[in-house]
Amino acid sequence: MAQPDHKPLLxxxxxxxxxxxxxxxxxxxTRYxxxxxxxxxxxxxxxYVAGATVVRDTGAENVVAAARQIAAQQRVTGVMSWHEEHIVQAALVAEELGLPGTRAEAVWRCRDKFQxxxxxAAEGLAQPAFMLVGTAEEAMTAADKLGYPVVVKPRAAGGSQGVTLVHDAAELADHFAVSRDVVVTDTPDYEQGVLVEEYLDAPEISVDSVVxxxxxxPLFLGRKDVGFPPFFEETGHLVSHADPLLGDPELLGALExxxxxxxxxxxxxxAELRLTAxxxxxxxxxxxxxxxxxxxxxMRASGIDPGLAAAAVACGEEPATAASATSVAGVRFCYPPENDTLIESVEFDQSALPPEIDLALPLVERGDVVSPPRKGLIDGRIALATAVAPQAPxxxxxLDHAQRALRLRVG
Structure with a gap:
């Protein structure tokens, strides 16, 4: 897409x-x-892009070198990434080129859950009790100290990969390797790469904020649905800009x-938080x-454009955060019935979709073989539907209607 030269380069x-x-x-x-x-x-x-540079891999050294070459030819205004495994690279580029952004060491503190x-903990802020471990034996000791049930998770993965709830030593022995063996690119090879944490049995929310x-x-508050225990597969979300919690002083103070x-x-x-007593x-x-x-x-619920807000901050500009709507928007993910399902076709019966449905999209194609979690964590999704309505119910x-309207044929 041809993008006018007067636009800032991101x-x-x-x-x-x-x-x-x-x-x-x-x-x-549209603006960059x-x-x-x-x-x-x-x-x-x-x-959508004005140019592209292909690097051998997206490790920090290659990304920074590529950015340096681009900046030598034209003025760069900002840098960003919305991909978990590349946010530190973006921060390093910002430091190298003197661009706006959070320091790379602080971005890494977010990536590395142990940090x-x-x-x-050093600031006395509310969170689960935790211990860092490297072996199943260390995990057993940690779980005994914290008290079952516990959550076991990789220290630097994303998307709930390898996150497991275990209720006793036998389950911990069965599932520890799930967390230990998650492959996360562009991260150190930790000797102790697994966190064992206190399980907080309370509703979970997510808050997307622009800083x-x-x-x-805080702009968007999500109330999530989780399935496929003992894993934490996120099967859906309801998101609002008008959720009363976004005005709650205790939550706002915690986020700050x-x-x-x-x-x-x-x-x-x-940010993801549990609403405990x-x-x-x-x-x-x-x-x-x-x-x-x-x-x-x-965005669909409020009219606030997250892409433009994030890009503005990346370029050192104040983001636009005024809402033009007060709806609730939701997503529902659909899964195959069993492991190693061979897909013949996936489609939605359009005649059965209510007017609130916004998107109804297959995520797999004919010939794909997919599995529900555990085997198909995240990658096991076969379709999604989104909806926008005045209220959550x-x-x-x-979304219930959309799920019933899904037509799956398997081989």
Whole structure:
């Protein structure tokens, strides 16, 4: 896509899956020239980018070198990434080129959940009790000290990969390897790479915030549905800009304290918290836009454009955060009935979809073989539907109708 030269130049490091991230790029390119740094040749992105640099891999050294070359030829205004495995690279580029952004060491404190935990513990901020381990034997000792049930998770993965709830030593022995063996690119090879944490039996929310010069502005609050225990597969979300919790002083104070402790000053964050009887407690905070279509849902519910807001902050500009709507938007993910399901076709019966349905998209194609979690964690999704409605109950009903309208044929 030809983008006028007068627009500010924004570097973007990787894009992710088209169905989950295209809406961000579509918005951003209306106000910025986007230069993509990626490890593969762009395809669908070509409609939206002014240029692209393909690197051998997206490790920090290659990404920074590519950014340096681009900056030598034209003025770069900002850099960003919404991909968990590349947010530190973006921060390093910002430091190298003197661009706006949170310091790389603070972004890494968000990526590395053990650093998050130890930083918040030093400030006395509310979170689960935790211990870092490297072996199943160490995990057993930690679980005995913390008390079952416990949550076992990799210290630097995303998307709930390898996160498991275990109720006793036998389950811990069965599932420890699930957390230990999650492969996360561009991270150190930790001798102790697994966290064992206290399980907080309380509702979980997510909060997407834009952070500008140290000021935290929560924009979208998501109430999530989780399935496939003992795993934490996120099967759906309801998102609103008008949720009463976004005006709750205790939650707002917690978010401000968390960001200040971590040193996160500029960018976008996706925080997950449990609403316990003692108040909100942080599960994790990611230095990027939320996944699972959450920012898209926030945009549809409020009229606030997350892509443009995040890009503005990346370029040192104050983001636009005024809402023009007060709806609720939701997403529902659909899964195959059993492991190793051979897909013949996936489609929605359009005649059975209510008017609140916004999107109804297959995520797999004929010939794909997919499995539900555990085997198919995240990758096991076969379709998604989104809905927009005045209130949460209507949104849920529309998503229920969409799920019933899914037509799956298997081989």
């Amino acid at each position: 570097l973007l490091i990787t894009t992710g899956l088209r169905r989950y991230r295209e809406y961000l790029l579509r918005s951003i390119c 020239r986007v230069h993509l740094i990626h490890s593969v040749e762009p395809t669908w992105e070509l409609e 998050t935990r130890t930083t918040l 500008y010069r140290g000021r935290v502005k 304290a968390i960001h200040a402790a971590l040193g996160y000053t500029d960018g976008w964050t996706h 003692q108040g909100p407690k942080l599960i994790e905070v990611n230095g990027r836009l939320g996944g699972d279509m959450i920012p898209y849902l926030g 209507e949104c849920r009903r529309a």
